[in-house]
Amino acid sequence: MTKPLSLGVFEMMNPSVGMPTWTHPMGKGDHWDSVEHWVQLSRLLDGAGVDFLFFADTYGYPTIDGRLPDAVAEHGIQFPALDPMLLISALARETESLGFVVTSPTTVERPYATARRFASLDHYTAGRIGWNIVTGSSQSTTDELFGLPDSGTHDGRYDAADEFIDLCLAFWEGVWEDDALVRDAARNVFVDPRKLHPVDRQGRWFSGAGVFAVPPSVQRSPVLFQAGTSDRGRAFAARNAECVLIQGQSIGKAGEHVSDIRAQAVAHGRDKDDVKVLTGATVTVAPTREEAHARRAELERLYTLEDAAVIFAGFTGVDLTGLDPATELTAIRSDQGQTLIDRFVRPGAPVPTVADVLDGFRVKANRGFQITGSPEDVAEEIEQIAVGTDVDGLLLEPTFGGTDAYADVVELVLPLLRERGLWADKPAGSPLRSRLTGGPDGRLAATHPGARFRP
Numbered sequence: 001m002t003k004p005l006s007l008g009v010f011e012m013m014n015p016s017v018g019m020p021t022w023t024h025p026m027g028k029g030d031h032w033d034s035v036e037h038w039v040q041l042s043r044l045l046d047g048a049g050v051d052f053l054f055f056a057d058t059y060g061y062p063t064i065d066g067r068l069p070d071a072v073a074e075h076g077i078q079f080p081a082l083d084p085m086l087l088i089s090a091l092a093r094e095t096e097s098l099g100f101v102v103t104s105p106t107t108v109e110r111p112y113a114t115a116r117r118f119a120s121l122d123h124y125t126a127g128r129i130g131w132n133i134v135t136g137s138s139q140s141t142t143d144e145l146f147g148l149p150d151s152g153t154h155d156g157r158y159d160a161a162d163e164f165i166d167l168c169l170a171f172w173e174g175v176w177e178d179d180a181l182v183r184d185a186a187r188n189v190f191v192d193p194r195k196l197h198p199v200d201r202q203g204r205w206f207s208g209a210g211v212f213a214v215p216p217s218v219q220r221s222p223v224l225f226q227a228g229t230s231d232r233g234r235a236f237a238a239r240n241a242e243c244v245l246i247q248g249q250s251i252g253k254a255g256e257h258v259s260d261i262r263a264q265a266v267a268h269g270r271d272k273d274d275v276k277v278l279t280g281a282t283v284t285v286a287p288t289r290e291e292a293h294a295r296r297a298e299l300e301r302l303y304t305l306e307d308a309a310v311i312f313a314g315f316t317g318v319d320l321t322g323l324d325p326a327t328e329l330t331a332i333r334s335d336q337g338q339t340l341i342d343r344f345v346r347p348g349a350p351v352p353t354v355a356d357v358l359d360g361f362r363v364k365a366n367r368g369f370q371i372t373g374s375p376e377d378v379a380e381e382i383e384q385i386a387v388g389t390d391v392d393g394l395l396l397e398p399t400f401g402g403t404d405a406y407a408d409v410v411e412l413v414l415p416l417l418r419e420r421g422l423w424a425d426k427p428a429g430s431p432l433r434s435r436l437t438g439g440p441d442g443r444l445a446a447t448h449p450g451a452r453f454r455p
């Protein structure tokens with residue numbers, strides 16, 4: 001059975017997202033650092049009814065042996081970068097309904113500052129902000145940039161992140177009663193102090209005490225996104241996330257992943273529909289199948305093995321260029337990105353070698369479904385994915401990176417998805433949480449662990 005899908009667009013504030021596409025005329029090499037580019041893209045997505053624009057982000061950059069490889073600088077591989085969070089107010093002002101999801105890490109940031117930024121953004125966007133919670137990629141580079149000691153093991157970072165989120169939720173949900181903001185000029189009462197409840201939490205990693213200074217916004221807590229797929233990452237998502245992003249590459253595996261996330265959420269006392277799951281998808285569409293495949297081939301010509309190896313090293317800490325191409329992947333372990341390594345090893349299938357991985361990574365990287373074809377082909381494949389995996393939506397990943405490729409999806413594919421019952425209008429200006437979950441008021445569900453902090 002089909003249901004209307006949620007739709008987000010995955011972007012980064014870099015000249016290219018992943019593989020270097022900035023040199024192509026359909027890329028964003030000349031515009032990635034201009035407010036005007038992002039305004040245009042946001043207006044296009046807003047007009048089409050897309051649910052949100054998602055900014056992946058990291059303070060770090062791909063390194064090999066702790067160094068910035070020449071290829072990263074020369075080819076503009078996720079480098080240079082600007083801070084997307086600072087752009088959101090400008091984009092919100094130019095749009096009515098589009099949500100904005102911004103990535104912020106729990107490693108080098110502090111809970112109070114994070115809570116304050118997102119609560120402020122929820123005010124500035126009138127309830128359209130989401131937080132992609134990350135426990136760190138490029139973490140060793142980030143630690144060095146910040147002059148901090150090593151931020152711990154993979155699972156330890158998730159343990160600390162649970163505490164980080166709880167403290168933020170206590171600030172967002174626990175301090176202000178709904179009617180604490182009085183604003184009565186005649187009586188000179190702005191806030192009723194009896195309706196403010198200070199936080200007092202002592203944790204192993206994070207502590208905080210006092211009153212949260214930001215008054216309640218439409219959503220109070222931003223919509224909580226998460227994208228870790230390791231066992232610990234999934235447990236974290238099942239407890240905390242309202243929207244989980246996965247990179248489905250086959251219908252079977254993605255379907256298992258979706259039901260696992262929902263089952264784990266239920267085990268945490270949440271409703272299975274409290275957690276929405278969206279899969280990444282890179283769509284190359286053109287009026288005819290031939291044109292679409294030609295365009296995809298043109299895209300792949302921009303992707304080299306050298307660049308693939310650099311990006312792979314950035315994610316996993318493993319420099320495959322330094323290894324014998326015949327090395328089997330099971331011989332490699334990484335604390336940084338074990339999921340990425342594990343996903344190449346399939347039970348019952350021959351263990352892939354370094355050469356196999358790099359070639360696959362070159363064209364798929366760590367992305368989701370690769371969908372190429374005519375509008376009809378693309379709509380059909382999306383329907384098969386939706387029905388076969390039961391995902392709640394798609395996160396559209398860039399091809400060349402400029403606005404035109406997104407305009408093609410909007411113009412050529414969305415009308416066909418609508419005909420198939422996979423795309424529907426939502427009330428204009430509604431909070432991001434309501435758009436994604438259908439809930440009426442944009443507030444965190446009563447079954448979310450954050451609700452226990454409410455006064």
Ligand SMILES: Cc1cc2nc3c(=O)[nH]c(=O)nc-3n(C[C@H](O)[C@H](O)[C@H](O)COP(=O)(O)O)c2cc1C
Nearest residue numbers: 056057058103134136137227228229230233245339
């Ligand atoms: C769709 C998607 C978006 C992601 N965005 C970011 C990001 O913006 N910044 C980041 O540091 N990591 C990002 N990641 C990486 C994950 O948050 C996570 O760190 C990574 O998958 C490793 O965690 P795991 O070992 O639990 O899988 C993203 C992953 C996916 C699938």
